[in-house]
Amino acid sequence: MLDNNQLLRFTTAGSVDDGKSTLIGRLLYDSKSIFEDQLQAIENTSKKKGHEGVDLALFTDGLRDEREQGITIDVAYRYFTTPKRKFIIADTPGHIQYTRNMVTGASTANAAIILVDARHGVIEQTKRHSFIASLLQIPHVIVCINKMDLVDYSEEAYNKVINQFEEFSSKMLVKDVRFIPISALNGDNVVNRSTKMDWYQGAPLLHTLETIHISSDINKVDARFPVQTVLRPQNDTHRDYRGYAGRVASGILRKGDEVTVMPSGFTSKIKSIDTLDGELDEAYAPMSVSITLEDDIDISRGDMIVRSNNKPEAIQDLEVMLCWLHNDAAKPRAKYTIKHTSNEQKAMIKEVVYKFNINTLDRITGDTELKMNDISKVKIRTTKPLMVDSYRENRTTGSIILVDDATNETVAAGMIV
Amino acid sequence: MSKYYLNYLDELESEAIFILREVWAQFQNPVILFSGGKDSILVTHLAKKAFYPAKIPFPLMHVDTGHNFPETIQFRDDIIKELGVNLIVGSVQESIDDGRVAEEKGKNATRNALQITTLLDAIEANKVDCAIGGGRRDEEKARAKERFFSHRDDFGQWDPKNQRPELWNLFNGKHFQGEHFRAFPISNWTEMDVWNYIKRENIAIPSLYYAHEREVVWRQDSWIPNSEFLVIEDHEEIVTKKIRFRTLGDITITGGIESDADTLEKIAEEVSGMRQTERGNRSDDKRSESAMEDRKRQGYF
Numbered sequence: 225m226l227d228n229n230q231l232l233r234f235t236t237a238g239s240v241d242d243g244k245s246t247l248i249g250r251l252l253y254d255s256k257s258i259f260e261d262q263l264q265a266i267e268n269t270s271k272k273k274g275h276e277g278v279d280l281a282l283f284t285d286g287l288r289d290e291r292e293q294g295i296t297i298d299v300a301y302r303y304f305t306t307p308k309r310k311f312i313i314a315d316t317p318g319h320i321q322y323t324r325n326m327v328t329g330a331s332t333a334n335a336a337i338i339l340v341d342a343r344h345g346v347i348e349q350t351k352r353h354s355f356i357a358s359l360l361q362i363p364h365v366i367v368c369i370n371k372m373d374l375v376d377y378s379e380e381a382y383n384k385v386i387n388q389f390e391e392f393s394s395k396m397l398v399k400d401v402r403f404i405p406i407s408a409l410n411g412d413n414v415v416n417r418s419t420k421m422d423w424y425q426g427a428p429l430l431h432t433l434e435t436i437h438i439s440s441d442i443n444k445v446d447a448r449f450p451v452q453t454v455l456r457p458q459n460d461t462h463r464d465y466r467g468y469a470g471r472v473a474s475g476i477l478r479k480g481d482e483v484t485v486m487p488s489g490f491t492s493k494i495k496s497i498d499t500l501d502g503e504l505d506e507a508y509a510p511m512s513v514s515i516t517l518e519d520d521i522d523i524s525r526g527d528m529i530v531r532s533n534n535k536p537e538a539i540q541d542l543e544v545m546l547c548w549l550h551n552d553a554a555k556p557r558a559k560y561t562i563k564h565t566s567n568e569q570k571a572m573i574k575e576v577v578y579k580f581n582i583n584t585l586d587r588i589t590g591d592t593e594l595k596m597n598d599i600s601k602v603k604i605r606t607t608k609p610l611m612v613d614s615y616r617e618n619r620t621t622g623s624i625i626l627v628d629d630a631t632n633e634t635v636a637a638g639m640i641v
Numbered sequence: 642m643s644k645y646y647l648n649y650l651d652e653l654e655s656e657a658i659f660i661l662r663e664v665w666a667q668f669q670n671p672v673i674l675f676s677g678g679k680d681s682i683l684v685t686h687l688a689k690k691a692f693y694p695a696k697i698p699f700p701l702m703h704v705d706t707g708h709n710f711p712e713t714i715q716f717r718d719d720i721i722k723e724l725g726v727n728l729i730v731g732s733v734q735e736s737i738d739d740g741r742v743a744e745e746k747g748k749n750a751t752r753n754a755l756q757i758t759t760l761l762d763a764i765e766a767n768k769v770d771c772a773i774g775g776g777r778r779d780e781e782k783a784r785a786k787e788r789f790f791s792h793r794d795d796f797g798q799w800d801p802k803n804q805r806p807e808l809w810n811l812f813n814g815k816h817f818q819g820e821h822f823r824a825f826p827i828s829n830w831t832e833m834d835v836w837n838y839i840k841r842e843n844i845a846i847p848s849l850y851y852a853h854e855r856e857v858v859w860r861q862d863s864w865i866p867n868s869e870f871l872v873i874e875d876h877e878e879i880v881t882k883k884i885r886f887r888t889l890g891d892i893t894i895t896g897g898i899e900s901d902a903d904t905l906e907k908i909a910e911e912v913s914g915m916r917q918t919e920r921g922n923r924s925d926d927k928r929s930e931s932a933m934e935d936r937k938r939q940g941y942f
């Protein structure tokens with residue numbers, strides 16, 4: 225691999241039997257990412273189950289319960305590398321019950337693959353998956369129209385799906401949507417270009433994944449540096465060193481920049497940006513560094529260092545698109561711990577403004593119960609201000625989770641409107 | 642503006658540093674589980690980066706099976722000295738002597754499963770609330786769904802169905818008294834990434850990873866090193882081969898591969914051409930399709 229190769233994270237979504245497992249198996253197999261002993265294990269299982277040939281879908285089967293039930297119930301991560309990029313697949317199940325898993329997988333994704341069965345066209349699940357992709361602001365969506373072999377590789381069938389998709393997706397905010405006709409089973413347009421669909425001029429899926437432009441997806445304008453911890457070595461070489469350790473959430477910070485520390489509002493200048501490998505002149509997202517300031521200011525975990533001429537909002541009342549992740553429904557006016565960057569406060573859900581019917585995308589008012597997999601717009605009040613940007617502008621400083629203090633479980637994930 | 646992006650190794654490095662700092666910030670008493678293998682060496686190297694210019698603010702913990710490669714122990718002691726951190730040793734031999742566990746019998750007996758008890762005892766005795774490991778999701782299919790922050794109940798057990806969802810980079814390490822977490826900063830690295838990074842950073846690793854001559858026995862499709870602990874069967878023959886190890890574990894079950902790779906460049910090149918997973922050479926994982934999953938549920942690394 226070359227030194228400037230990037231990492232691309234993508235999720236896959238489709239309803240059951242659309243061919244998601246087969247597609248992932250095909251990507252891994254054709255890009256030679258499956259090892260012989262793994263292949264051997266799959267071959268053995270295929271034989272035991274009486275399949276003809278190798279069932280590539282078996283490669284992505286995870287834990288035993290799932291193997292026995294034959295379904296995927298949690299997000300599983302897969303890895304493969306080509307000479308151009310390293311890929312991380314967040315493999316998420318398609319069932320409606322698993323909205324939360326798709327939201328989880330989507331939260332860190334650069335791209336989403338949405339599978340559609342060419343015979344059935346766009347169905348409710350397709351809409352739901354696209355909606356989640358747009359809600360989570362996945363920058364790139366690739367709609368794979370699968371099982372083209374079962375519709376005689378027909379251009380008409382392909383166009384029909386595109387039309388259906390564009391009809392409903394016009395209401396959503398997806399910046400970059402592409403369509404690829406494939407047969408995961410036979411390998412058409414997955415890694416290798418299909419010889420059966422001359423009418424398709426675009427690139428196969430893998431080539432698309434290798435070349436999508438992702439470096440401009442990160443917010444490079446708003447410099448945000450949430451402080452994770454303070455480094456105080458107190459050894460002879462660094463006696464008075466006081467470094468603020470963190471990962472740049474967005475934007476670029478440079479030595480000498482005028483900065484403000486939030487929420488205190490004190491201002492100073494960046495004195496140095498340090499790493500074990502030496503001092504840097506600038507740091508940008510998502511680099512992990514240690515920053516020192518010219519002035520002695522009291523700074524601790526949860527504070528945020530920002531450029532003085534570009535600050536986030538410090539607010540206690542948030543409007544949030546909330547996905548409920550837990551089996552136990554939200555308790556009315558219950559208190560939760562809210563986690564936002566490295567900050568943590570107490571919070572209360574004050575109001576459920578509306579709920580989404582995630583299949584029709586209609587807004588439901590009057591139903592205020594938040595149950596597992598529900599996506600709703602809510603109002604949250606925190607005990608102390610959080611330094612936030614809107615999720616649309618900043619996926620890191622615009623996202624939160626809620627933790628139930630009684631169980632310590634993560635119960636909800638939210639995007640700040 | 643296009644130069645403002647990280648390559649994949651830098652991004653993995655930054656992610657791991659972020660996780661290590663989160664562990665430090667969210668837990669009272671973390672340790673790095675240090676086996677002397679390349680993955681735990683890598684985690685230790687990343688911890689050095691995470692806290693520079695301060696030293697690593699927590700101890701390393703070694704679960705000593707008693708069946709060690711001498712090279713590994715030497716390496717461990719050297720790194721402790723270099724970093725100036727504390728070492729906690731949990732001894733499987735002591736667990737056996739105390740009657741906490743019983744030694745397996747027979748030719749393929751290993752102390753692998755016994756480590757679980759020793760590990761959990763050491764975690765409890767030292768009031769460890771987060772044990773940082775070098776586990777990677779690509780290692781084995783039971784690990785593919787492992788979290789960065791992995792919750793264990795007060796018996797140290799892992800329930801794959803009851804894991805906390807992890808979104809964005811918001812990690813929830815909240816826990817009750819007696820519970821602990823495992824944290825896996827290099828979850829997203831593959832074996833190839835590890836070698837490419839070790840090469841790039843020129844990280845010191847035990848000589849066992851480099852090709853060297855050694856007395857070995859052919860057993861279960863790999864070269865098992867001869868040692869005082871190995872029971873040789875009549876039909877088996879001790880031969881001398883040029884081999885190296887892809888992973889390091891208990892000396893009785895870690896199989897080597899024939900190799901001439903004696904530099905990091907050559908190792909990385911060799912690994913990139915490999916058609917077998919690294920755990921294919923470990924007999925503990927060959928016992929059944931879900932061997933790893935079963936051990937993980939009980940509290941394995």
Ligand SMILES: Nc1nc2c(ncn2[C@@H]2O[C@H](COP(=O)(O)OP(=O)(O)O)[C@@H](O)[C@H]2O)c(=O)[nH]1
Pocket residue numbers: 238239240241242243244245246247281370371372373374406407408409410
């Ligand atoms: N004819 C045809 N069958 C396919 C294709 N892709 C997947 N299948 C079949 O569809 C079924 C469901 O596929 P699977 O990958 O398990 O679907 P999943 O539930 O989305 O993971 C299996 O029998 C596959 O062999 C394709 O491109 N063409």
